[in-house]
Amino acid sequence: MASQTQPLLQIENLSVCFPVSAGLFRRSHQAVRAINNLSLSLHKNQCLSIVGESGCGKSTLALTILGLQHPTHGSISFDGKPITGAAQPGRMQRARMAQMVFQDPYASLNPRQTIHAALAGPLRLHGLRNKGEVEDRIATTLKMVGLKPEQAKRYPHEFSGGQRQRIGIARALILDPKVIVLDEPVSALDVSIRAQIINLLLDLKERLDLSYIMISHDLSVVEHMSDRVAVMYFGQIVEEGPWQSIFANPVHPYTRRLLAAIPDPFTIIRQEDITRKDMQPPPLSGFSYYPEEIGTHDVYQSPPPTEFLTVGDDHKVRFIAR
Amino acid sequence: MSAPPLLEVRNLHIDMRSGQERLNVVENVSFSIGAGETFGLVGESGCGKSITALSLIGLLNRPLAVGQGEILFKGQNLLKMNGSELRRLRGNRISMIFQEPMTALNPLATVGRQIAEMFVLHQGSTWHEAERKAIAALAQVQVPAPDKRIKNYPHQMSGGMRQRVMIAIALACHPDLLIADEPTTALDVTVQAEILKLMQELCDQRGTSVLMISHDLGVIAKMCQRVGIMYAGHLVEERAVADLFRRPAHPYTHGLLASLPVLGQRKLNERKPLQEIEGIVPSIAAFPTGCRFEPRCTRASPICRDAVPGPSVLGDYSFVRCYHHG
Numbered sequence: 001m002a003s004q005t006q007p008l009l010q011i012e013n014l015s016v017c018f019p020v021s022a023g024l025f026r027r028s029h030q031a032v033r034a035i036n037n038l039s040l041s042l043h044k045n046q047c048l049s050i051v052g053e054s055g056c057g058k059s060t061l062a063l064t065i066l067g068l069q070h071p072t073h074g075s076i077s078f079d080g081k082p083i084t085g086a087a088q089p090g091r092m093q094r095a096r097m098a099q100m101v102f103q104d105p106y107a108s109l110n111p112r113q114t115i116h117a118a119l120a121g122p123l124r125l126h127g128l129r130n131k132g133e134v135e136d137r138i139a140t141t142l143k144m145v146g147l148k149p150e151q152a153k154r155y156p157h158e159f160s161g162g163q164r165q166r167i168g169i170a171r172a173l174i175l176d177p178k179v180i181v182l183d184e185p186v187s188a189l190d191v192s193i194r195a196q197i198i199n200l201l202l203d204l205k206e207r208l209d210l211s212y213i214m215i216s217h218d219l220s221v222v223e224h225m226s227d228r229v230a231v232m233y234f235g236q237i238v239e240e241g242p243w244q245s246i247f248a249n250p251v252h253p254y255t256r257r258l259l260a261a262i263p264d265p266f267t268i269i270r271q272e273d274i275t276r277k278d279m280q281p282p283p284l285s286g287f288s289y290y291p292e293e294i295g296t297h298d299v300y301q302s303p304p305p306t307e308f309l310t311v312g313d314d315h316k317v318r319f320i321a322r
Numbered sequence: 323m324s325a326p327p328l329l330e331v332r333n334l335h336i337d338m339r340s341g342q343e344r345l346n347v348v349e350n351v352s353f354s355i356g357a358g359e360t361f362g363l364v365g366e367s368g369c370g371k372s373i374t375a376l377s378l379i380g381l382l383n384r385p386l387a388v389g390q391g392e393i394l395f396k397g398q399n400l401l402k403m404n405g406s407e408l409r410r411l412r413g414n415r416i417s418m419i420f421q422e423p424m425t426a427l428n429p430l431a432t433v434g435r436q437i438a439e440m441f442v443l444h445q446g447s448t449w450h451e452a453e454r455k456a457i458a459a460l461a462q463v464q465v466p467a468p469d470k471r472i473k474n475y476p477h478q479m480s481g482g483m484r485q486r487v488m489i490a491i492a493l494a495c496h497p498d499l500l501i502a503d504e505p506t507t508a509l510d511v512t513v514q515a516e517i518l519k520l521m522q523e524l525c526d527q528r529g530t531s532v533l534m535i536s537h538d539l540g541v542i543a544k545m546c547q548r549v550g551i552m553y554a555g556h557l558v559e560e561r562a563v564a565d566l567f568r569r570p571a572h573p574y575t576h577g578l579l580a581s582l583p584v585l586g587q588r589k590l591n592e593r594k595p596l597q598e599i600e601g602i603v604p605s606i607a608a609f610p611t612g613c614r615f616e617p618r619c620t621r622a623s624p625i626c627r628d629a630v631p632g633p634s635v636l637g638d639y640s641f642v643r644c645y646h647h648g
């Protein structure tokens with residue numbers, strides 16, 4: 001699609017390792033490889049979803065993009081300029097590039113701060129001193145997420161779950177960032193509220209020309225919101241492509257397993273079986289899928305060299321040479 | 323459902339009392355579960371589904387208490403039983419699986435001991451015998467190397483394994499009724515699929531009835547034969563699962579199903595916004611006097627505000643509480 005233009009966010013060969021200390025003197029002998037040689041790019045005004053199970057490294061990836069975690073190897077660049085390594089910009093500058101919306105709006109807002117204080121803080125830190133301007137900015141941001149400016153005087157506990165997630169979104173938007181990382185944005189919300197938040201996020205993306213990186217395991221939400229989908233398994237992307245291609249033609253066994261595991265009420269009622277084994281396409285000749293057996297993975301070892309091969313229109317899958 | 327029901331809940335009211343105030347948290351809920359049947363209770367947080375389940379085994383704590391109603395288990399009213407009678411029933415004939423296995427298990431005891439305890443308490447086994455039975459119970463929930471695993475403490479196991487231990491404890495004495503309160507909400511999707519399959523197999527084999535509580539309609543569709551929808555303390559609709567998804571009758575159920583993003587529905591080059599249910603769930607202190615969904619309902623009329631609609635029967639064990647259902 002937009003792959004000709006320069007990506008807004010480019011992640012190249014990113015690895016993040018955490019040392020594990022043990023024994024006398026707490027020296028580290030081993031490292032957990034949370035992210036292994038991962039490359040991804042996010043284009044302007046796209047929503048890139050990262051799906052995978054807990055422990056696959058998707059949250060580490062989010063933290064690394066936000067600059068809260070240093071990469072062990074590799075680089076991330078934003079708008080063509082590197083934001084990791086020697087040339088990395090300061091925290092203040094990074095805050096204007098990317099912000100995050102957290103999963104649990106109950107836990108991610110300070111209970112002792114009014115909404116006004118939570119939104120005004122970053123503005124003041126970033127040099128907006130004029131009181132009128134601060135008030136204006138807070139009022140417009142609250143209106144944008146569907147809240148009333150008068151509600152700014154209240155504390156988080158005075159809001160419902162859905163409203164709190166709107167506040168979380170307002171907090172992410174207040175510095176006008178280009179990229180927003182959405183970490184399971186609706187999974188902590190009640191079912192009848194989810195649609196409101198999903199619609200709001202998609203609407204804001206168009207109105208403000210935002211780009212999203214969404215971390216989720218709810219594949220029906222992923223299908224609805226994404227432009228591209230990347231499936232992550234133990235620190236690596238095993239399959240990546242445009243949403244329609246991932247959902248209509250999942251290739252990697254792990255992607256198929258994830259898709260088969262979702263209990264989608266309407267498919268169950270129609271008694272369709274999306275797990276049919278005979279639909280599993282054979283791997284490209286000369287290759288086998290990596291990993292072949294899911295769950296047999298050593299987080300301390302670096303994975304064997306694999307190749308990311310194109311299987312369709314901009315749709316890539318990880319294989320290992322046989 | 324043909325045989326007399328195993329569990330029958332009749333006009334259950336649960337009150338929350340604070341000082342002089344009495345708030346109706348659950349009002350006039352009736353449903354029944356047949357032998358070997360899986361009944362689902364769906365609703366959003368705060369709708370009263372979990373406290374309904376807790377009331378079945380006498381685990382409600384102040385300020386919550388059953389106001390009126392009957393809970394008949396094999397014809398006996400559980401609300402009339404005293405503490406020791408209930409203790410003999412709990413864990414033995416009726417048992418429960420909770421959402422978060424880490425907080426439900428005792429962190430200071432090995433899982434083997436926690437399973438064995440069931441046999442010692444309810445079947446009079448010796449600890450030695452009970453340990454042998456615990457290994458068998460752990461093998462049944464497909465925990466690999468059960469003879470080694472019984473020596474583990476809960477923190478040494480993964481979330482999925484812990485939930486298997488919970489299931490082993492709950493099913494140890496072959497209960498007639500298993501209450502599962504959001505048993506897979508804390509788990510990954512692939513683990514969830516395994517746990518649901520395991521529960522289904524074990525309960526089918528033994529003819530155990532299940533009360534499945536969940537907010538996830540997918541889990542309900544997969545596991546249950548019949549389902550009740552709760553909204554703000556009222557049971558607003560009870561249907562066979564397939565009917566509910568094909569022809570929802572209550573406007574709330576209708577809105578809920580329409581608001582779900584459905585796999586395979588999105589078209590290329592076109593994205594319709596999801597249908598929203600306007601507004602928010604009313605707070606317990608401010609429940610409307612009539613239909614509790616009325617403030618958010620698109621079909622509401624003045625009559626809805628005045629009185630709670632009675633059940634309109636749609637078929638056997640199937641009703642909806644709405645003046646304008648359809």
